[in-house]
Amino acid sequence: MSKINNRSKNIGEFIPQSDDDLIICRCEEISKGEIRRAVHEGMFTMTEMRRYLRTGMGLCQGQTCGKLVKNIIAREQGISPLELEAAGSRAPMRPIEMKILGNEKRIGE
Amino acid sequence: MGNSVDVVIIGSGIIGNATAYYLAKKGCSVLVLEKSHSIGDGGSSRNGGGVRQSGRDKRELPLAMYGIKNLWPTLSEELDMDVEYYQEGNLRLGKTDAHLKVLENLTINATQCGLDVKMITGEEARQICPYLTDEVMGASWCPTDGHANPMLATLAYYRKARQMGVTFITGEDVVEIKKIKGKARQVITTNNSYEGETIILAAGYESRKIAATMGIDIPMNKALLEVLVTEAQPPMFYQMLGTAAADFYGHQSKHGSFVFGGSSGYEAFNKDDGTPTTSSITASCICRGIMKYFPILADAKIVRTWAGWMDVCADQVPVISFVEEVPGLILACAFSGHGFGIAPTVGKLLSEMVSDGRPSLDLSAFHYGRFKAKI
Numbered sequence: 173m174s175k176i177n178n179r180s181k182n183i184g185e186f187i188p189q190s191d192d193d194l195i196i197c198r199c200e201e202i203s204k205g206e207i208r209r210a211v212h213e214g215m216f217t218m219t220e221m222r223r224y225l226r227t228g229m230g231l232c233q234g235q236t237c238g239k240l241v242k243n244i245i246a247r248e249q250g251i252s253p254l255e256l257e258a259a260g261s262r263a264p265m266r267p268i269e270m271k272i273l274g275n276e277k278r279i280g281e
Numbered sequence: 282m283g284n285s286v287d288v289v290i291i292g293s294g295i296i297g298n299a300t301a302y303y304l305a306k307k308g309c310s311v312l313v314l315e316k317s318h319s320i321g322d323g324g325s326s327r328n329g330g331g332v333r334q335s336g337r338d339k340r341e342l343p344l345a346m347y348g349i350k351n352l353w354p355t356l357s358e359e360l361d362m363d364v365e366y367y368q369e370g371n372l373r374l375g376k377t378d379a380h381l382k383v384l385e386n387l388t389i390n391a392t393q394c395g396l397d398v399k400m401i402t403g404e405e406a407r408q409i410c411p412y413l414t415d416e417v418m419g420a421s422w423c424p425t426d427g428h429a430n431p432m433l434a435t436l437a438y439y440r441k442a443r444q445m446g447v448t449f450i451t452g453e454d455v456v457e458i459k460k461i462k463g464k465a466r467q468v469i470t471t472n473n474s475y476e477g478e479t480i481i482l483a484a485g486y487e488s489r490k491i492a493a494t495m496g497i498d499i500p501m502n503k504a505l506l507e508v509l510v511t512e513a514q515p516p517m518f519y520q521m522l523g524t525a526a527a528d529f530y531g532h533q534s535k536h537g538s539f540v541f542g543g544s545s546g547y548e549a550f551n552k553d554d555g556t557p558t559t560s561s562i563t564a565s566c567i568c569r570g571i572m573k574y575f576p577i578l579a580d581a582k583i584v585r586t587w588a589g590w591m592d593v594c595a596d597q598v599p600v601i602s603f604v605e606e607v608p609g610l611i612l613a614c615a616f617s618g619h620g621f622g623i624a625p626t627v628g629k630l631l632s633e634m635v636s637d638g639r640p641s642l643d644l645s646a647f648h649y650g651r652f653k654a655k656i
C-alpha cells in the first residue's frame with residue numbers, strides 16, 4: 173500500500189453522472205455527487221470526507237454507508253478501495269442517552 | 282533537484298494550512314508535508330472549536346483579539362467555505378459561592394487586559410441561554426467570544442491553499458531537518474528529501490523530535506483531551522459554554538449536535554498505543570457534568586466520543602519564533618490546547634515572518650529561548 177499521497181496529483185475533471193443525486197449516507201443525507209465533488213476538492217481519505225461532508229457521522233456512525241463511501245472515494249481517484257483506510261470507529265457502539273451513559277455502576281456499588 | 286520551494290511547512294494542521302494559504306496569497310511557492318494519511322489529523326480536528334478571548338493567557342490575548350476583529354468574521358467568505366463561525370458569546374457558569382469567586386477573579390483579570398467581560402446573575406444567564414438549570418447562580422459573560430468548526434476550518438484553509446497551487450503531501454514522515462551552508466534548508470522524510478528557503482515546523486508535539494535534529498528542544502508534554510458528541514438536536518443556543526468547576530465545556534454545532542469536552546481526572550494515565558484513545562469512564566463523567574447544568578439534555582443520545590493530544594508547553598503558551606542559531610527555521614508549535622482560535626492570526630503572522638522578515642504583531646513572548654532553569 174503506497175502511503176505517500178500528493179494532493180496535487182491529477183485525477184481529472186469532475187464529470188457529472190446521471191445518478192449523482194443518489195443518497196449514499198442516509199443519516200446525514202449526502203449524495204454520491206457531493207462525495208465525488210469533494211474528492212475533486214481534495215478530500216482523499218475516509219477521515220477527511222467524514223470531517224468535510226459528515227458522511228458516516230450520523231446515528232449509524234457509518235455502519236451502513238461506510239463501504240459505499242469508500243468505493244466512491246477510491247473510484248474517483250482511480251485507486252483500489254483497499255488502498256484506503258477505514259475511518260476510525262468510536263465508542264459507544266450504539267447511541268446512548270446521556271442519562272444512561274452517565275449512570276454507570278460498578279458491581280457492588 | 283526539482284524539490285525546492287520557497288517554504289516547506291511541516292504539519293498540515295490549521296497552523297500549517299493557514300500559513301500555506303497566506304503565503305500562497307503573497308505569491309510564494311509552498312510545500313506542506315504531513316505524516317498522517319489525512320490532512321489535519323492531530324489537534325486541529327480534535328478540539329472544542331473555541332474562538333475565545335476570555336480565559337486566555339494575556340500573552341495570547343492580542344493574537345486572539347486581532348483574529349476576532351479582523352479575520353474570523355470574514356473567513357468563510359475568504360475561503361469560499363462555511364467554517365461555521367458563531368460569535369454569540371461565552372458563558373462560564375457557576376452554581377456555588379466558591380464558583381462565583383473563581384469567576385469574579387477571572388473577570389477582574391480579563392477586564393484588566395482590556396477585554397469586555399462581566400459578571401452576570403443567574404437570571405441574566407438564563408435570559409441569554411434559557412435552557413440552563415435554575416441552580417446556576419451567576420456567570421461570567423464575554424459577548425465577543427464564539428466558536429467555529431475546527432475540522433471545516435482546517436480543511437477550508439487546505440482546500441483553498443491547494444486550489445492556489447500549494448502542494449500537500451500526506452504520508453510523508455519528516456525525520457530530520459538538515460543545514461546547507463549554515464542554513465536550515467533540507468527536509469528529510471523516510472522516503473524523500475525536499476528543500477526550502479524557509480522551513481516552518483508546525484507539527485504539534487511531533488515538532489519536538491524534529492526540532493531536536495537541529496539541536497533545539499521545546500519543553501512540552503503530550504496531554505489527552507476527550508470529547509463527546511450528541512445526535513443532532515433542534516437549534517437551542519450558540520454560546521460557547523464552560524463552568525467554574527471545569528465540569529465540561531462546549532457548544533452546539535451548526536449541524537445541531539452538541540460537542541462537549543471534559544475530563545475524568547485520569548487523563549494523564551490513559552493508555553498510549555500511539556493514537557489518542559478515549560477511556561471508558563470519561564464520557565459518563567462528562568454526561569453527569571452536563572446534566573447538572575442542562576437537565577433538558579438528559580435524553581440526548583451520545584453518538585460518539587473521541588480523544589486528541591494537546592502539545593502543552595511548559596508555560597502554557599506556544600512557541601512562535603525564528604531560531605537565531607538556525608537561520609531559515611521558524612517554529613510554530615506547543616499551542617497547549619488553545620491554538621485553534623488564534624490559528625488565522627498565527628498563520629498570517631508566520632507568512633509575514635517569511636515575506637517581511639518580521640511579524641506585524643509582537644511575538645517576543647513566544648520566543649523559543651524563553652525557557653530558563655529556576656536557579
